[in-house]
Amino acid sequence: AATKLASAEKLMYFCTDQLGLEQDFEQKQMPDGKLLVDGFLLCIDVSRGMNRNFDDQLKFVSNLYNQLAKTKKPIVVVLTKCDEGVERYIRDAHTFALSKKNLQVVETSARSNVNIDLAFSTLVQLIDKSRGKTKIIPYFEALKQQSQQIAAAKDKYEWLVSRIVKNHNETWSNVSRKMQSSPEYQDYVYLEGTQKAKKLFLQHVHRLKQEHIERRRKMYLATLPQAFEALIPDLDEIDHLSCVKAEKLLETKPDFLKWFVVLEETPWEATSHIDNMENERIPFDLMETQPAEQLYEAHLEKLRNERKRAEMRRAFKENLETSPFITPGKPWEEARSFIMNEDFYMWLEESIYMDIYSKHQKQIIEKAKEEFQELLLEYSELFYELELDAKPSKEKMGVIQDVLGEEQRFKALQKLQAERDALILKHIHFVYHPTKETCPSCPVCVDSKIEHLISSRFIRPSERNQKNLLSDSNIDRINLVILGKDGLARELANEIRALCTNDDKYVIEGKMYELSLRPIEGNVRLPVNSFQTPTFQPHGCLCLYNSKESLSYVVESIEKSRESTIGRRDNHLVPLPLTLILVNKRGDTSGETLHSLIQQGQQIASKLQCVFLDPASAGIGYGRNINEKQISQVLKGLLDSKRNLNLVSSTSSIKDLADVDLRIVMCLMCGDPFNADDILLPILQSQ
Numbered sequence: 001a002a003t004k005l006a007s008a009e010k011l012m013y014f015c016t017d018q019l020g021l022e023q024d025f026e027q028k029q030m031p032d033g034k035l036l037v038d039g040f041l042l043c044i045d046v047s048r049g050m051n052r053n054f055d056d057q058l059k060f061v062s063n064l065y066n067q068l069a070k071t072k073k074p075i076v077v078v079l080t081k082c083d084e085g086v087e088r089y090i091r092d093a094h095t096f097a098l099s100k101k102n103l104q105v106v107e108t109s110a111r112s113n114v115n116i117d118l119a120f121s122t123l124v125q126l127i128d129k130s131r132g133k134t135k136i137i138p139y140f141e142a143l144k145q146q147s148q149q150i151a152a153a154k155d156k157y158e159w160l161v162s163r164i165v166k167n168h169n170e171t172w173s174n175v176s177r178k179m180q181s182s183p184e185y186q187d188y189v190y191l192e193g194t195q196k197a198k199k200l201f202l203q204h205v206h207r208l209k210q211e212h213i214e215r216r217r218k219m220y221l222a223t224l225p226q227a228f229e230a231l232i233p234d235l236d237e238i239d240h241l242s243c244v245k246a247e248k249l250l251e252t253k254p255d256f257l258k259w260f261v262v263l264e265e266t267p268w269e270a271t272s273h274i275d276n277m278e279n280e281r282i283p284f285d286l287m288e289t290q291p292a293e294q295l296y297e298a299h300l301e302k303l304r305n306e307r308k309r310a311e312m313r314r315a316f317k318e319n320l321e322t323s324p325f326i327t328p329g330k331p332w333e334e335a336r337s338f339i340m341n342e343d344f345y346m347w348l349e350e351s352i353y354m355d356i357y358s359k360h361q362k363q364i365i366e367k368a369k370e371e372f373q374e375l376l377l378e379y380s381e382l383f384y385e386l387e388l389d390a391k392p393s394k395e396k397m398g399v400i401q402d403v404l405g406e407e408q409r410f411k412a413l414q415k416l417q418a419e420r421d422a423l424i425l426k427h428i429h430f431v432y433h434p435t436k437e438t439c440p441s442c443p444v445c446v447d448s449k450i451e452h453l454i455s456s457r458f459i460r461p462s463e464r465n466q467k468n469l470l471s472d473s474n475i476d477r478i479n480l481v482i483l484g485k486d487g488l489a490r491e492l493a494n495e496i497r498a499l500c501t502n503d504d505k506y507v508i509e510g511k512m513y514e515l516s517l518r519p520i521e522g523n524v525r526l527p528v529n530s531f532q533t534p535t536f537q538p539h540g541c542l543c544l545y546n547s548k549e550s551l552s553y554v555v556e557s558i559e560k561s562r563e564s565t566i567g568r569r570d571n572h573l574v575p576l577p578l579t580l581i582l583v584n585k586r587g588d589t590s591g592e593t594l595h596s597l598i599q600q601g602q603q604i605a606s607k608l609q610c611v612f613l614d615p616a617s618a619g620i621g622y623g624r625n626i627n628e629k630q631i632s633q634v635l636k637g638l639l640d641s642k643r644n645l646n647l648v649s650s651t652s653s654i655k656d657l658a659d660v661d662l663r664i665v666m667c668l669m670c671g672d673p674f675n676a677d678d679i680l681l682p683i684l685q686s687q
Contacts, residue, residue, distance in 0.1 A: 001067040008033030039074040046089040047081035074126035082139040083109040107139035157188035168209035227259035228299040235303040328368040329415030368412040425498035484544035489519035540577040540638035578610035
């Protein structure tokens with residue numbers, strides 16, 4: 001309770017940590033070795049102490065207060081350890097203070113740093129009356145404010161750490177130097193101390209490391225199925241192997257070290273391998289983890305399922321080949337109930353079966369067409385009495401069908417009547433125009449093979465240069481739209497196809513072109529009737545009419561088609577070449593005459609700025625469709641337009657081979673397999 005102290009040349013200590021380590025701290029000596037005391041903090045421990053009676057402590061404090069009161073110096077009662085305080089002790093301490101005159105009480109906790117500054121500032125205000133009066137805050141209210149302040153400071157400090165520390169290999173000494181001047185760091189250290197700041201840093205670094213390890217683990221696990229596919233793709237080799245035995249098998253594979261790395265130390269996440277970003281091989285000890293075992297089991301299951309699906313595909317194909325219900329042209333909807341069972345649905349989607357069925361249908365249809373073609377050759381006498389270039393009448397077609405009707409090869413195409421009729425028309429055309437272009441066996445026709453062999457073996461340099469000039473692949477294809485109402489477009493398309501070879505080739509001036517037809521008979525604004533599709537770019541259009549109504553439909557469709565191109569990117573192209581054709585008119589219920597239809601057609605052709613063809617101009621009578629000459633004329637015009645559009649010179653042409661003039665008589669059936677080189681090369685060499 002003394003107010004005057006003397007201790008010459010003694011050091012001042014701020015905390016007990018300085019004892020024995022004086023050289024590590026700033027040294028301050030007592031001023032002049034003397035010290036005057038201006039006030040007292042009277043501390044009362046309100047926690048539950050071991051072997052200590054609080055009433056005895058309070059009695060001692062009361063006696064001590066009586067001694068301090070004699071000094072006439074300001075006194076502040078400080079309740080310590082309130083974070084562990086006993087409510088009765090705190091209440092008794094306040095009762096003691098109330099019994100004394102003007103004695104203020106501050107509830108504190110040094111451990112939580114609550115109200116420590118308040119205790120000293122309250123005493124300073126009592127010593128220096130000029131200072132503003134300090135408001136004393138109860139412990140729990142101060143603790144709440146302190147917690148909020150610490151939480152806010154902690155959030156700011158953690159934000160600072162996350163912004164500065166991006167790598168899990170950073171050290172505290174390096175990072176703390178970087179943060180030294182940051183207010184977020186300073187505030188948190190002031191409130192919580194350096195050790196807690198370091199602890200938060202270490203937690204952040206640990207989190208970064210775990211995230212890095214997890215990213216690497218996910219990368220390895222994502223690569224593991226690929227390693228299984230490359231090293232153990234054979235189910236027979238691993239079907240009954242456990243994951244442990246599979247590991248031993250993996251080590252024997254030649255490409256093992258391409259996918260895996262065997263580390264000297266394990267586990268891999270505790271080694272420097274996690275920071276070797278250039279080495280993306282999988283640590284082999286990862287195979288001992290549960291996720292790797294699950295991936296191995298998944299690989300096994302995948303191989304088993306693939307084998308089972310392959311078996312289902314084979315079984316389904318065998319079902320198709322052996323089922324008597326699968327005939328050429330039968331739709332999937334009709335065939336499904338005969339060939340599908342529950343096992344098929346369990347292992348594969350229906351779309352896969354539909355694809356297999358579609359390919360099978362294509363094969364059996366081609367085979368049926370070939371056999372039907374043989375049938376037509378066997379009954380050639382049926383076609384001898386037809387007029388040259390004539391389309392057989394309904395009566396003649398009926399006779400042909402009656403004769404062939406009992407043949408199984410005829411019945412095989414029962415669901416493909418349109419294609420069967422087209423084959424008959426093609427055969428008729430071949431009978432009266434037997435060329436390599438109309439040959440049913442084209443392109444394996446003997447004539448075509450000989451011509452191809454000669455042209456490929458013997459090409460003059462001048463002709464080779466000319467071929468390079470005309471190497472545009474698009475010039476050998478003609479895309480033609482046929483526009484007509486009430487079946488006109490489809491009927492003409494079938495007639496043109498009958499003039500083509502089996503692979504839709506058409507001969508113009510001795511050269512073969514691929515002909516693609518698009519008959520349209522509906523609203524051209526609908527996508528299904530559009531002139532142009534992503535896979536079909538038209539080079540011209542045949543517009544057919546046989547009445548006023550069908551002519552109106554043509555005009556409206558052309559106008560709609562041209563309107564649809566407005567605003568499109570390709571609307572600057574040359575307009576689509578058009579040819580307006582008056583065709584066979586069946587019946588005259590409206591009283592229209594040939595003359596009026598021709599006159600109307602000419603007027604519309606003038607309006608549309610297109611070519612007009614009528615039966616009279618072609619030298620054929622009314623009641624007949626356009627003939628092969630007219631079709632060739634139209635296609636040649638479209639071809640010339642297409643050449644001009646592609647900027648291909650029309651003045652240069654490739655001369656047919658004239659250097660070699662051979663006369664070869666070959667008694668071979670078209671389509672029979674033979675080696676043309678063996679037959680022709682000796683002859684060519686002798687020439």
